[in-house]
Amino acid sequence: MSSTSIAVIGGGIAGVTTAFHLARRGAHVTLVDDGGSGQATAASAGIIAPWVSSSDGSYYEAYAAGGNFYPEFLSQLEELGIRELGYRRSGALMVSADAADLDAVEERITRRVQDAGPVAGTVERADERRVHELLPALAPGLTGLFVSGGGRVDGRLLRDATLTGALALGARHVPDSALGLERARTGWRIRTTAGNLDADAVVVAAGARVTALLEPLGVHVGISAQRGQLVHLGLRGVDTSPWPTVHPFAEHYLTPFDGGRIVVGATRESGSGFDPRVTAEGQLQVLRNALELAPGLATATVLEARAGIRPVADRGVPLIGRVPGADGLWMISGYGAGGLTMGPLFGDAVARDVLGEPAPDLAAFAVTSG
Numbered sequence: 001m002s003s004t005s006i007a008v009i010g011g012g013i014a015g016v017t018t019a020f021h022l023a024r025r026g027a028h029v030t031l032v033d034d035g036g037s038g039q040a041t042a043a044s045a046g047i048i049a050p051w052v053s054s055s056d057g058s059y060y061e062a063y064a065a066g067g068n069f070y071p072e073f074l075s076q077l078e079e080l081g082i083r084e085l086g087y088r089r090s091g092a093l094m095v096s097a098d099a100a101d102l103d104a105v106e107e108r109i110t111r112r113v114q115d116a117g118p119v120a121g122t123v124e125r126a127d128e129r130r131v132h133e134l135l136p137a138l139a140p141g142l143t144g145l146f147v148s149g150g151g152r153v154d155g156r157l158l159r160d161a162t163l164t165g166a167l168a169l170g171a172r173h174v175p176d177s178a179l180g181l182e183r184a185r186t187g188w189r190i191r192t193t194a195g196n197l198d199a200d201a202v203v204v205a206a207g208a209r210v211t212a213l214l215e216p217l218g219v220h221v222g223i224s225a226q227r228g229q230l231v232h233l234g235l236r237g238v239d240t241s242p243w244p245t246v247h248p249f250a251e252h253y254l255t256p257f258d259g260g261r262i263v264v265g266a267t268r269e270s271g272s273g274f275d276p277r278v279t280a281e282g283q284l285q286v287l288r289n290a291l292e293l294a295p296g297l298a299t300a301t302v303l304e305a306r307a308g309i310r311p312v313a314d315r316g317v318p319l320i321g322r323v324p325g326a327d328g329l330w331m332i333s334g335y336g337a338g339g340l341t342m343g344p345l346f347g348d349a350v351a352r353d354v355l356g357e358p359a360p361d362l363a364a365f366a367v368t369s370g
């Protein structure tokens with residue numbers, strides 16, 4: 001049991017997974033989260049299929065490593081008796097009306113799936129009949145590439161389950177706002193609305209709001225806010241549980257869940273600022289794209305609309321690790337559109353780093369202050 005006290009600011013996927021992995025290692029952890037609106041994790045679509053993404057370079061490496069770590073993370077939760085996560089590996093289906101699009105990526109996707117091993121499953125070229133069999137609501141004329149290991153998870157359930165796991169392992173949850181950070185005699189002092197909280201080390205995992213905490217310390221990390229909106233649709237009397245996630249060659253997608261719920265999204269509104277509103281324009285865009293891709297959803301019920309603010313790093317890769325010039329301070333932010341996938345792995349990496357245990361090399365994600 002480590003006697004070091006560590007505070008984590010932020011209760012999205014970055015913060016809860018860090019708190020969980022710290023608690024697993026016996027640290028005294030306090031998680032501070034204000035439950036503010038616009039949490040990206042709460043809005044996320046839940047796709048865990050990095051192999052079909054258009055990302056590359058270090059971002060893709062992180063994304064893929066996050067996907068590979070999922071089974072291990074889920075088994076860590078399961079050891080605590082936590083199973084209800086809305087997680088299912090029903091595959092990821094890339095589709096296009098132009099077979100040349102699929103030809104152009106097939107080799108790359110196949111290589112990625114092979115590199116990932118069993119977690120990614122297999123790749124299958126799907127003709128129009130097979131595409132329709134996999135997801136009958138899709139438009140005619142599409143063929144596809146089906147990656148059998150693609151998965152999806154309910155971001156809210158996963159967040160809550162991870163926090164529950166952390167609390168079961170001894171972590172403390174403070175539902176409050178961190179108003180500011182200052183150096184204390186040893187470590188750091190967090191000013192909250194209810195008073196001060198001192199810790200030997202602090203991990204700032206405040207998503208797109210990370211800058212509000214770091215800039216007063218003279219640390220400028222280059223994280224921008226990008227709004228994402230999506231819509232949850234409901235189909236009555238249809239077993240959607242075996243339906244795969246669907247990825248046309250564009251930024252929108254479908255994520256089917258059990259019980260007839262299909263999430264369609266999402267906008268990528270760069271320059272939105274931290275403005276977590278659902279807008280008429282955003283909803284129009286999401287629904288138009290979804291119904292063009294899957295006309296069979298036209299009569300579905302609109303269950304709810306969500307908006308979340310993605311933390312996007314100007315440098316194009318997440319910023320993970322020690323904050324320069326601030327001993328005892330770490331940050332995790334900038335996961336962009338893949339944070340639900342990357343969170344568990346990097347929460348573990350940062351927990352190790354904070355506790356001085358051997359950790360994966362985070363050099364590609366090193367935090368710099370401009």
Ligand SMILES: Cc1cc2nc3c(=O)[nH]c(=O)nc-3n(C[C@H](O)[C@H](O)[C@H](O)COP(=O)(O)OP(=O)(O)OC[C@H]3O[C@@H](n4cnc5c(N)ncnc54)[C@H](O)[C@@H]3O)c2cc1C
Nearest residue numbers: 010012014034040041045046047178207228338339340341
């Ligand atoms: C529409 C949408 C769809 C997405 N789909 C996917 C997907 O399919 N797959 C995938 O892998 N990723 C997806 N993502 C991306 C993923 O959701 C994000 O990358 C990830 O959730 C970011 O997590 P985070 O913990 O860094 O930030 P957040 O989830 O935003 O959490 C930050 C937390 O910090 C708290 N906080 C901030 N400041 C303070 C403070 N001063 N005091 C106390 N608390 C504070 C906030 O209230 C919040 O709870 C999607 C995102 C969006 C918006």
